[in-house]
Amino acid sequence: MVNPILIIAITLASAFFIGILQVYSKLWARLFFFLTLVFDFFAAGANFYGFLSGRITEPILVKIGGFPPPIGINLLVGKPEAAIGFLIFTIALLGAYHWERKGFPEPQGKIMVLFLLLSLGAAGITFTGDFFNLFVFIEITSIAAYGLVASAKTEKSVEAAFKYMVVGSISSTFILLSVVFLYKATGSLNMMDIASRIRNISLTPIYILILLMFLAGLLIELEVFPINGWALDVYQGADPVVVAVLAGAVVKAFYLVFLKAGTYLTLPSFFTLSLIFGGGTYLVSQFIAWRQKDVKRFLGYSSVAQLGLLILSAGFFLNPTLPAFSKHLIGASIVLFIFNHSFAKSSLFLLADNVKSSQLHGWRGILNKNPLFKFIFSTSVFSITGVPPFPGFWAKLLLIFAIPKNCSWVIGLILVGALGEIVYYYRLFREASEGEGEKVGTNLAAPLTGAILLIGAGLVAWKMFATQMGIMFNSTILLLLAFSIAIYILGFSRILQWAGSLAVVGYGIYRMVPEMGANLHGFFLALVLVGSALLLLATYPTSKRTSWTFYPAYLVVVFSMAGLVLARNWLTLFVFWELMSWASFVLINMGSRAKKAAWIYAIFSAIGAYSMLAGIYLLPGLSLTHLKVAGIMVPLLLVTGFLVKMATAPLHVWARDAYGESPDEFTPLLSGIISKMGVFGSLIAILYVIGNISSGPSFRYILGWLGALTAFFMTLIAVFQDDLKRLLAYSSVGQVGYILIGLAIASPLGWNAALYHTVNHFIFKGLLFVAAAGIIYRVGTSYMPRMGGLIRRMPLTFLSTLVAIIALAGIPPISGFAGKWLLYSALIEKGWIFITVVTFLASTVAFLYCFKILHSVFLGQLQEENSNVKEVPFPLAIVEAILFVSLGVLGAFPRLLLDPINRVFAGIPGMESPGFHYEKTLGVVSNLGHWNALFLMVFFVGSFLLALIFFAITSARVKKVGQLDVGYSGEVPKSPEDLHFGYGLYDHFRKAVKWFIYPMVTKIWEGIYEWISAFAEIVRRIYTGNVNTYAAYVILISIIIFYFFTGVK
């Protein structure tokens, strides 16, 4: 234990001493400066460790001058104070170290003095147990801060310092006034003493006014909307190190005071105030940052928003009606938030210091040139935006689940704000990863420390809180996730990484075999692991294009999906869901033109995840069993989350570019398996939740319509795509629409159809995307009109694509038909006749793009520039072969898949009988019809071979002619380009359906985005930059607070 007074005193003395020393030797002064900071760091750390390890149990009480508490000035350091103190000096040390590496700013000596004063002031604010002493420390901090902000001596920094000073003076005037009046009213200045005396005092309006004045002063310092203009200016104008310390450390000290004020000065309106100001600040700031072009100011908005969330949490934390467990959760959440924000935001500000321009366009592409920068940046951004397993995620999760159900609108507020946060942070991400940027400064040690601390804290939080929240993790999955990260080490050779990944997935399959197949979870587990293993095989790194982090991220996606389907608890499912979403975001972002797509993907993932989280929050229980819920809200929220991943209209707008532009190696997984997680989720949502609500049937009918409309419109739009992967993307989305219909029917037949189609869609769409990857790799473009005639060069790929297309079109005898047959049977049995018609039409329209793929890519004329392409790489060819053979086998023997599906459903009440049975001649027999797959296969293959043999024997000699030997009105074609019909293949059809393919949903989403950001733009204008106005806001808001909360009516 170190006496806290020592920290303050030594720092103060040292500041004084440095002021003199620097005149003689700058170097010694700096050494002394760092010695002081290191001492502070260790001293504060020792105290904090003492509390953590339990060696210190009682709060440390420092009696200055030996006076016992009510009389003298005391420092009172409990666990929270020690923690914040440690945080302050950690950040200060990091900041100072950053300065040191960068080259200490001039004038060194004065800045060192001010810096020490700032840290000790913040520490004093934290430690003190006396109100007037608090005021003094606030002033020390403020004066040091004014000086430091101005010390950069740029126009912006002095301007910011001046504004800070004016508003800060008003704030300290408030605080001083209220402290003195408090003394007048209670006769004491000691916090604890006042706290005990206040209970005996009747709360007259005047008295409340005094307290409110204190709170108003604090709220100014805590940068609530709209009196935070000064803070934003400081963030924008000051030296980033100063900003990092201010935002990371000093504000946290003020926050602690805010908590203390809430605790000691029992203020009746504290809860309401913190809710209004915290929530308001949080919500507004998350949106007004949308169009901000200056990165530092933009980070400032984010800081302000985070603080708002903290203030909101404080309101709940100090609410006496809160149950103990929730209080515990919120406390933990606050700790995590503070930690998260301090380190992530400081890291970001220090990173910003390394970039020359603070404008958004100045950040363009810098992630691509600076791997370490990228790592730190991603970590910080992920942590702030709440991506698992970083502390920001746990903080948000804990907070949300601690908020009582009668305040559930607060959840909405938090989640909407979080969504706004996603939008602008990933816009920065997008900008920073787009194109080729320039090299940035390498002064990254301090932010790197922050990033590593964040990761560590995330893992610790995971360990500490996951079980408390009821989140259960399968230990094998965790092990496999660890392996996934470890694969990163092999990054010096992509081939090794590939092989290593295969080994890890293989090991995963080996370990997971007992779990597979037996029930719904096991069924999907088998799909995930076996399917991923196959698709992983096809990611064989053919070039250096593959990013170093590709395989780790890929494996994280795979195993988080495995964890997801194994989850027996909604929250576990959610955690893995988020992990999967964000890991796939990382993967999508690797596509060279996918930055915008990744941004949109991030936004929609967040929409889905947050809506799902809100749904889970509203559920009466967390386990995956039948849950009784009232009303339609919960299922709606839950299902929205899953529909986003399935890209069901109208939530599909992310899909086109995310599928189209993500790395070719990854798209098969995205379409083949990740979208199936939405299927899994919807299935369990329908099974456990929607099945139990009174409006369940109509809800499912609407879902069925959504699926049908998705299938129809996506198919229609797919017809007009000229980009191979985008076409497949729309097709994929449309196909998942069929699955949704099957799920929505919720009859045994429907679910059989859905699951059959799930597996089948994985096979053929995985195959198609793998083939597309190979083709794009060989041809160098995904633009179909520039291909053509590739059947001559890639026969195997053509064959497998052909089979996949036949399956996709649902034409017997290939397996795709099974899903169609089951689906239509289920639909007609259910009597959803209009949906049947739409679905049928959709699947007819699908033939159009099926032909387009085959024609534009493989048939027609082989183009000049493609005349030397080769067959796809060997591993891809193997995967293609495996997949297309399995399509054929399933086509002949659908029972191979139907039987396991029946076993899966056997355990579910009401689903025991599959709705069909087998007969020898009729094949699969439902209540309505029958379908003999084996017969059809034998019949087709047999008669085909018969016709072929007959033809080959009897017909004339057939001459294989050249490519341009076509009847062309007697002309000799000059080149393949003259003859190839690739572009505008369906322009005639477009005229017929132009009303249906107007991108209405996209326009609506764009409109929403534009409206919100335009509105935010207007709100942003209140920060006029004029200090008079800022001061006026302060006064105005204070008056409003005083008027509404003093109780004077």
Place this chain on the structure above:
Amino acid sequence: MAFFTASILLILIGLYAVLVKRNIMKIVIGLSLMDTGVNLLIVSLGFIRGRTAPIINVKDLLFNTSSKVVDPLPQALVLTAIVIGVAVTAVALSIVMLMYSKKGTLEIDEYKELKW
């Protein structure tokens, strides 16, 4: 009460300057005025009519003088507050100097580079 009113008035005058005046120096003066007003208020709070200054020597301690002097604590506080006020004013003025050296004007409207 007169002290009270006067100090409140001083604070309000200062506030007026901060809110309305366009000249940076006048704003700083306004801040100083507010400071002074607050200090005056604090002193007036500790004042009890009919009592003397709380300067106590050993002799007085014997005669229960605590009932004869005004509340000493606000005076002690105000001392600190004055010091702080001076410091703030000093920093403010140096910032104003910096500002002037940058743009050569004291017009507050010229300092709106940071906004939105």
Place this chain on the structure above:
Amino acid sequence: MDKDKYFLNEKPGKLTYSGVFKRIDDWTRARSLWVVAYGTGCGAIEIRPTFTSRFDAERLGMRMAGTPRQADVIIISGYLTVKTLKRVIRVYEQMQSPKYVVALGACPINGGMYYDSYNAINKLDLYLPVDVWVTGCMPRPEAILAGFKRLQELIDSGRADGWKKYIENLDWYRENQKKIIKNWRMPNYNW
């Protein structure tokens, strides 16, 4: 243009004509003549009435073919020029055997009224194996139909073997063709 890459550069092989079904084959060939018509100004005009209601060539089993691949007969109606001969040769060679040539009017025979033109082809016989000549300037549809009747008789009796002769004497024909067509910018063999 890379001829070897994009065109089949292989001489057509000789075709034998025998078999059990020879009689039926000839009979059906005679009664199912699918025509691709090469026509210039005056010749093309006579083809239309031949095939429509008034003269109704379809009753003889004839119909127009849209592409040389499916045609049995090519009608050369009217004069040929150096420029168009090239196209006709290519169309003819792209037709599938057995195939027949019907020359219509005076021009293919001896140049007709364009006999002294600088670029009209006077004797079609030198370049393509003509099976039936129909004279006249222009021949009326009745004459055309008579010509086709004659062609049918020839086919039916197995004597219309211009297509065999063409392949057998391809080198000779090609030599003649190349004499006229100086810039032979075609594959060596049209498939």
Place this chain on the structure above:
Amino acid sequence: MVARIFYAFLILLGGIAYGLLLGGISRKITARLQNRRGPTIFQNFIDVWKLFRKKTAISHGVMFYLAPMFRLVGGAGTFLLVPIVVGHPYLSNFSFGGDLIVIMYFMVLGCLGMALGAAESGHPHSPIAVTRGLSLMAGYELPFVVSVVVLMIADKTTTVEGIVRAQQGGILHWHIFTHPFAAAAAFISLLGMMMSYPFQVVMAPQEIPIGPPTEYSSSFLSYMFSGRSVFAVAKYVLFMDLFLGGATNLGWAFLKTFLIFLWPLFITNVFPRFKLEQAVSFFWTWPTLIGLIDLIRIYIVR
């Protein structure tokens, strides 16, 4: 089973022959309507034989080579999946292989195969025609599906046998009388299926002379010809089963299919041609709306 296959083979040959004969008849009738004599009604046999016995043929590649087989097998398969006489040991064909859903999808197989072969030929007309054909299919499929769904819901079965059985017991039980609007929709879409004239956009003689098989010649073409003929018969039989109460013996089958065959034939000879987008729009509006009348009726009555 062997006997069954043997009879199926015979039936198939009969179907092809009947299809070719109907083709000849249609040429004859068209000619008579145009005041011509026209070819003999056996002209198509002659054509097929001639094409089949051509001495040479060219191929553009594997798909090109296989497509006629696809076409033939697609047509023949559809034909053999539709029962001609329900309950008859042989004339019910292989209807145990699948119900109406299977048939509707199997119908596409031949078209798709031929589309692929045509596309490989590398002739620009082929893909133009194929895309038109597929778009037209998207057009006529909608009214057809509407009416098929009406029948499936009304008879509570998806098998063709079931639908035929539901129409037994008198001429007024035929679906053409019990569900006249659905039948009307289906018969209009039959015009599209048979590519009769207002909807003749695939083999549009004016622009893309013979549509997809531009590069096909000789025996390939004869296969396609046969496949198309038997496919047409399959559709007639299917319509007979769906709307005209099926057949109790071959005689009725011939009569009813012949009647159905006449319907597109007469339409085709008196109409000019739509553009593709007009055809699709037409199918998606009028016949669909007509069919929807019955669909809504079924939905309410059920």
